[in-house]
Amino acid sequence: MKNILFNGYDIVLFIVIYVCLFFSLFTLTLRRDANPAHPWLSGFFLTQAMGAAYILALYGDAFHAWAVTHTPAIFALFELSLWLEGAALLVYTRVSLYHDVGFTRRDLVLLAPVLIYIITVSSVTLYYPPDQSPAFLRFLQSDYVQYYEHLRNTVRVGFGIWAYLVVQRYQRQIPEAYSNLDLLSYRWLKLLIAGFIVLRLWSAFNVLLFTLINAILGERISLQIDYDMLGIIANYGHLLLISTLLYFGLADSQNVMRITKETLEVVGKATTETRPAYSDEQTERVRKHMITARPYLDSQLKIDDLAQQVSIPPKTLSSLINQQFQMNFFEYINSFRLLEAKRLLRDPQYQAQSIVDLAFRAGYNSKTTFYRLFKIEAGTSPSIYRKQHLLAPQSGRPS
Numbered sequence: 001m002k003n004i005l006f007n008g009y010d011i012v013l014f015i016v017i018y019v020c021l022f023f024s025l026f027t028l029t030l031r032r033d034a035n036p037a038h039p040w041l042s043g044f045f046l047t048q049a050m051g052a053a054y055i056l057a058l059y060g061d062a063f064h065a066w067a068v069t070h071t072p073a074i075f076a077l078f079e080l081s082l083w084l085e086g087a088a089l090l091v092y093t094r095v096s097l098y099h100d101v102g103f104t105r106r107d108l109v110l111l112a113p114v115l116i117y118i119i120t121v122s123s124v125t126l127y128y129p130p131d132q133s134p135a136f137l138r139f140l141q142s143d144y145v146q147y148y149e150h151l152r153n154t155v156r157v158g159f160g161i162w163a164y165l166v167v168q169r170y171q172r173q174i175p176e177a178y179s180n181l182d183l184l185s186y187r188w189l190k191l192l193i194a195g196f197i198v199l200r201l202w203s204a205f206n207v208l209l210f211t212l213i214n215a216i217l218g219e220r221i222s223l224q225i226d227y228d229m230l231g232i233i234a235n236y237g238h239l240l241l242i243s244t245l246l247y248f249g250l251a252d253s254q255n256v257m258r259i260t261k262e263t264l265e266v267v268g269k270a271t272t273e274t275r276p277a278y279s280d281e282q283t284e285r286v287r288k289h290m291i292t293a294r295p296y297l298d299s300q301l302k303i304d305d306l307a308q309q310v311s312i313p314p315k316t317l318s319s320l321i322n323q324q325f326q327m328n329f330f331e332y333i334n335s336f337r338l339l340e341a342k343r344l345l346r347d348p349q350y351q352a353q354s355i356v357d358l359a360f361r362a363g364y365n366s367k368t369t370f371y372r373l374f375k376i377e378a379g380t381s382p383s384i385y386r387k388q389h390l391l392a393p394q395s396g397r398p399s
Helices: 008-029 038-059 062-070 074-097 105-127 135-140 145-176 187-216 227-249 261-271 280-292 303-310 314-324 329-346 355-361 367-378 382-391
Strands: none
Touching: 008 038, 008 227, 038 062, 038 074, 038 227, 074 105, 074 135, 074 145, 074 187, 105 135, 105 145, 135 145, 145 187, 145 329, 187 227, 280 303, 280 314, 303 314, 303 329, 314 329, 329 355, 329 367, 329 382, 355 367, 355 382, 367 382
16 A cells, blocks of 8 residues: 555645745746846745645654655754744845845854754754664753744744834835835735745744643643644644735836935934934925926936935935925925926816826826825815816916
């Protein structure tokens, strides 16, 4: 009779392994030039495949016996994936958001998981005498492994929270550098990171529950709890996480703009300065340029672009806009776009064109954003505004 290596629950992990390996290869070989974040996404996929295979090797009944007999080294090898996945997700997040991501001495902390792993594997190899059972597997079956798993889970959750904070900081800074934020929405990335954190917190909860029940209620009570079902729930959650990653992470990124981290840091510092770092001549230069050149008609205008056009450093320009006009860059540029949109809506020459076409002509690239900002500023919808001013006699100042 043939041996059965997989049961129904194991098939979920097998699907995760297959999908992750396929898309890891896909992103690395076919999509490398499309987005510099794809190699890191490929690495994250690889850690997920290894992690799922690791669970199969540990808890997959017949497959566990097969792994012990034929590939005993995979227990120590696949353990590495659990230490690398958080760092891979963090770097992928940073490269997805920023151009020219540089690494500093502070980023050496990314190597800390590898160092912990090397120390652990080396210590385990020296502590356990060689016999027929893999040394690392005996360590995983010991009473002390739960404390090691607490450390590992803390590191994984920590990297997930770090990645989430990177996105949060980016979204706070980006209005200082971009005039259109629709193509810069990374809500999907926040959902992905949040999903990663939830799954890793679930793993941490499982181990913590085991530790507390054993310490407080004793081993007899602990044996009555179905920890396997908690693990199965995590496996289905893992599949959902990977599906989310495939759906969003491999989406067409040609229209997704990124900015250098240095630019955000520069304009961020400018907003906190109290003393004006600009002259009256520079202020007037910006005013004239906005009226005559109308750079706001460019839907992808960035503060770097405007700074180059008016020959003012980005930091100085950001300080000028924030202090002189009491707005950030996004608000400043869109104030001109709103005026242009109003002018076009009032002009009988353009009454045959749709409101959306006029919004795009004014520099917007999103119907939703245009309608939202227009209603906030004008107090009414663009369609009602258009009807009121096309039917009303042309007198007085335009509103």
